[in-house]
Amino acid sequence: MLRLEVRPQPSARWSYASPLLALAITVVIGVILFAALGKDPVRGLQVFFWEPIKSPYALSELMVKATPLLIIALGLAVCFRSNVWNIGAEGQYLIGAIFAAGVALTATKETGGWIVPAVIAAGVLGGMLWAGITALLRDRFNANEILVSLMLVYVAVQVLNYLVYGPWKDPMGYNFPQTKTFESVTQIPRLMQGSRVNIGLLLALAGVAAVWVFLFRTYAGFAQQVGGLAPAAARYAGFSSRKALWVALLTSGGMAGLAGALEVAGPIGQLTPYVPAGYGFAAIIVAFVGRLHPVGIVFSAILMSMFYIGGELAQSRLGLPKSITGVFQGLLLFALLACDTLIAYRIRFTPAALRATPSSGRHQPPGQAGSALPVDGTRPTSETTEGAR
């Protein structure tokens, strides 16, 4: 029978291979799904993995989709590594978009190009503000950040709706809930003609470098992560957990806000009730699949975008329902979490005869503790490793 045996130290090889294995499992299940639905599996794979990258236009659309996911996930990586569970990135994204729109709407035909950095800065500020609420409530009142940040997502959606149905509604828009289209001067500059990719991509890549340096090359980044991995050790070393909390939330909020600003002043070009696209939640998957590592996140953001775009194409090319995207994304995360156990554990086959009496057995009266059983080769050693991270 199968037993899980703790490895003496986490396997570096499996840290990289686990996401690939998870992807492979997802692909296999996908193929089975396609076949079960009567669609050609190879064509299905092609739609998901080849079509989104086969032409420069397709690649640029992939980047357009991946950029916000990448940026938000980078912030979430910092946050999750600090053991702060910011589930409300979607709300921070929205408030960032709102702040950015607010600045963009002040532009007139005469405004200069200086407004672009202002729009972006406003977005970052907005996101930080919204995350700051969660940080404040956790810092001062111990309120669980998962629940507060999540509730704030719903509140943010209503704030957006209020603005586009009310004070910010385009007077020339036939009373439709949307702001006027932003002046072209506020548009985030595009990288090249004919594609929608803008400098947001460069900002994202800069973010990758910055987060990498912060996490792995600075003292502050080290202190940040220790707080998450071993809070007692952090306290002993004098690292402030309050500071870590604020840094984590402000960073992820700021980055989510940045993504919101880039989307709303970029591809969308106005504020509408449809700005909430679920990127804040998808970015959580991106962060995990990317092993909470900046470089890994680049790959997982691209992968997730392929799922999104492939899902759209699967509709028109294969007649598959739109929800197939959600199925694949969820499957990928499940598979990844399962495969991650291989980093901390090894699988061993033990013939039944050699099996020792299970340690977690029947209720025994106090005094005959289960741990008095003979040690056999398959019991975990006393070295604790924090679980798969």
Place this chain on the structure above:
Amino acid sequence: MEPTALLIAASLNAGTVLAIASLGLLINEKAGIVNLGAEGMMLCAALAGFATVVHTGSTAAGFAAGMAAGALLAAVFGLLVIWLNTNQYATGLALSLFGGGFSAFAGTAYVQEKLPEQSQFAIPLLADIPFLGNALFKHHPMVYVCVGLVFGLIWFLYRTRAGLVLRSVGESPESAHALGYPVRRIRLLAVVAGGALCGLAGAYVSTVYTPLWVEGMIAGKGWIALALTTFATWRPARVLLGTYLFGGVTMLQFHLQGMGVNVPSQFLTMMPYVATIVVLVLISRNPTWIRVNMPASIGKPFYPGS
């Protein structure tokens, strides 16, 4: 008077869905496991329940199917989290996302379907009492089952040995393990029971509350149920109160609109969520109180033998 009685009735109805799910999550959390996948479980259960009623015509079968769906998904979650020690929050999220996508995917065939006619319910004599009759005694049996569930859970958790064992597993799995209790099996049972209740709530939504199937129809109720469990400091009676309150605030927003109250509707829609945050803050303010009420091992993985 009449509209108020009806408002109360509507609030109880709206709150019941949340209450059943919250009670399930409470069982989970008493054992130390946080299952963020409530939304996904409720969605799949809603579809399972709806599909079953379409094919069999029996609401009871629909409820059973919903519970089974919830239990199944919870079991998968439990295996990952308890035996493979995957991160509880991430695994729960994965369950939510997968459940959402899968239910939308599998449910496309059912979107146009409708369910057989439902009967009106009223408790024979009590329903005729002037105000209270309309407010309290004309509900679907599930509303009363929910109240019964609360009492049953209170009895189970605080008056039976099994409940004591469950709570001790949640407080300190290491100690329970040292005493020889099968901690992982107990946790799995708790997770599956919790999943079954979430499934029941999901099936109730799609077969009784809004007898339709459409993707995403749970619309965040799973997340709200999670919040409400914390809000209620992990005590069943408070869960009931909290969910009825939340249901009340939800119906109030429409009630106020109908009365012509001049507040932008978005602020009214925000009310339940802001209210939840406020109460969360009030409750969490006192760290001692939280420490006293919250099962100490919530969210932490357990390694037998360490």
Place this chain on the structure above:
Amino acid sequence: MTDLNKRSLIKLAALTAVASAALIGCGKKEEPAPAPAPAAAPAEAPKAEPLKIAFAYVGPVGDGGWTFAHDNGRKAIEAEFGDKVVTSFVESVPESADAERVIRDMASQGNQLIFGTTFGYMEPMLKVAADFKNVKFEHATGYKQAENMRTYDSRTYEGAYMAGVIAGSMTKTNTLGVVASIPIPEVIRNINSFTLGAQSVNPKIKTKVVWVNGWFDPPKETEAATSLLNGGADILFQNTDSSAVLQTAEKAGKRAFGWDSDMTAYGPKAHLGSAVINWGPYYIKAVKDVMEGTWQGNSGVWWGHKEGAIDMVSIADDVPAEVKAKIDTIKAGLKDGSFHPWTGPIVGQDGKEVLAAGAKADDAFLGGIKFYVKGVEGKVPN
């Protein structure tokens, strides 16, 4: 977890590159076989090149409402033109940045006629239309046009008016309820038309409105309907897309209407009638225009009962004969142009006249309605 092992990182990158190359290789072999469009005409090559038509839907085809009606229109095209057309659709395309990509993809896949079925596709369609001058774009419920893009809409307010006439004659509490979606002119116009229709047979009625701030949200629609019924309404009308309102009325023993499609089956006892949108006639005309070369951009149409775009169907048996006769008269009047629901005198909530006696509202007036008429309770949101 550190990343000091650069070699592993390079291995990872190499693996990804190899995997992509392998898939690219796979992909090239499969290029020639085009995927058949779902539910399209027979796969054998027809004699002449069939016209490729694509539809972008904002919701799921099975919603029983808005998108369902559009898809019925698409099926009408297939029934009419057989193998001279090949149709395809993408559903649940959000009204956001994604829409542009989907529509652009439709254009680059060789579709010559593209229908965008919701207001929110306006800007994306304009952008794609500018890049694909040979493709013709039809946009529903919008107002921006181009050389190769025109607009179309249905006079749903005529259906609302007829529902109001029935409601006004059947109500016992003189309170009517409307579950409304989003406060755009079309919906406000429908609320007003419903009220005007009811007032034409029963001047005492008043209308209560509850907004759910969405087009399709069955649980919210149920709650909104419940609250309206609790507030005294005994007949419900909706401008949302699901059958939840009708089902709620059914459970409570009250009456309601169907919207967008015939919803009788969802509430047999409660159902009073359904205001059904029929896009078939317009869609068939659009395709004919393209085939005959008479398709013109920079124009828009607003079709009503006269052209077959909106109808009141399946009126309940217990509606009195004289009410049914009145509806028939209204329909005849709409068909020959002698009846206009918005004929003055019409007063706003403040009592001031907005339309003089005898005056008929023109399309410009109708398109910009932001006020409630007298008899509707509450304020127009913002």
